[in-house]
Amino acid sequence: MLPTAASIGPTTWRITNLADPRDVRIICDGQAFDNWHVIDDSTIEVSLDVDSHDQIVATGSRCTDHGRW
DSSP states (O other), X not given: OOOOHHHHOEXXXXXXXXXXXXXXXXXXXXXXXXXXXXXXXXXXXXXXXXXXXXXXXXXXXXXXXXXXX
């Protein structure tokens, strides 16, 4: 039997190398999402249940070199 999201529980992950983590906005499943916090001057940590979600992470930054990551 495969585990369900409820049996797995929550998880966390970090997004790093942000220009200003205080400018981050997250949309999860079409709604504003606030279950994250700033770790340091370039990192946030996100907490969410293990399941299928649609997320948008807006950083407030713009890519100025469009062919290179």
